[in-house]
Amino acid sequence: xxxxxxxxxxxxxxxxxxxxxxxxxxxxxxxxxxxxxxxxxxxxxxxxxxxxxxxxxxxxxxxxxxxxxxxxxxxxxxxxxxxxx
Numbered sequence: 001x002x003x004x005x006x007x008x009x010x011x012x013x014x015x016x017x018x019x020x021x022x023x024x025x026x027x028x029x030x031x032x033x034x035x036x037x038x039x040x041x042x043x044x045x046x047x048x049x050x051x052x053x054x055x056x057x058x059x060x061x062x063x064x065x066x067x068x069x070x071x072x073x074x075x076x077x078x079x080x081x082x083x084x085x
Contacts, residue, residue: 006042009034015048 009027013020027034027041032051034041050057072079 005045006035007045007048009041009043012043012048012051016051 007015009023010020012032013023016023023032024041026032027043032043033047034043050060
C-alpha cells in the first residue's frame with residue numbers, strides 16, 4: 001500500500017505565503033481539497049503539486065483551454081487592437 005504524505009494548513013500557508021486563516025477559509029469553501037483527521041485538516045502532497053502549478057491534470061488543462069477560448073471569443077477584437085499598439 002502506498003501512503004500519501006500530508007501537510008497541515010499552517011505548513012501549506014507558509015509554502016503559499018498566505019495566512020493560515022486564509023488557507024483554512026479556502027479549505028472550508030472547497031477551493032483547496034483537504035481531509036479532516038480528528039480536529040485538524042491535512043492536504044495531500046499530490047494536491048499541493050497541483051496548487052503550485054507543477055503538474056496539471058486533464059481536467060485542469062481542459063478548464064484552462066475553455067477559459068482561453070471564451071476570452072478570445074468575447075474579447076478577440078479588443079485583443080487584436082491591443083496587440084497592434
